Amino acid sequence: MDIEIQNIRRDFTVGSLSRSDMPADPIVKVEAWLAEAIRLQVIEPTAIILATADAQGRPASRTLLLKEVHDGQFIFYTNYEGRKGKHIAENPHVCITFLWHQLERQIHIEGICRRVAPEVSDAYFAQRPYKSRVGARISPQSQPIPSRTFIMSEFVKESLKYTGRTVPRPDNWGGYAVEPSRIEFWQGRESRLHDRFLYQKQADGTWSLDRLAP
Secondary structure (H helix, E strand, C coil): CCCCHHHCCCCCCCCCCCHHHCCCCHHHHHHHHHHHHHHCCCCCCCEEEEEEECCCCCEEEEEEECCEEECCEEEEEEECCCHHHHHHHHCCEEEEEEEEHHHCEEEEEEEEEEECCHHHHHHHHHCCCHHHHHHHHHCCCCCCCCCHHHHHHHHHHHHHHCCCCCCCCCCCEEEEEEEEEEEEEEECCHHHCCEEEEEEECCCCCEEEEEECC
């Protein structure tokens, strides 16, 4: 590589974060930052990086879209039989990261991930676009396929099968909710002296708050 990537750097000057900005409940701050990212039309404001690990502790991460913050939990939908679903079945401890480059902000959330109730998955699946519902039915997520022609052929066949009919949610697809136990807010600052605040859930359900060194 001709580019010396170790010399690529810039200062962060967009914002700041002080203790007075931090509410007692970190979910309030998550929702505020998420709403601001949406209002300012940052690229993919609901994108999250989901990190999982298998039973042996071997990690994997991928980017997907958060679909709801409800009752203090973070909800997304996926194929239960894909790699992430298999990891969660073996090890429910996960980490979620929001990364908004334009705002020079990150949120890191750690917690336990569990499937949502079937009726919740049914309700969300029913309001998805038709093609998305068909795609969920035919994709053997994370598994090898012979070609793009193969998956497109399966898509066409399934589309014709349900023309004019309700597309049912497949049994291997649905939602997960992450119940957080640790939430960190990161705001980039000048000279790499970033603002970082850490919330940790206590036994009584309240949250502790600490400023972390950058």
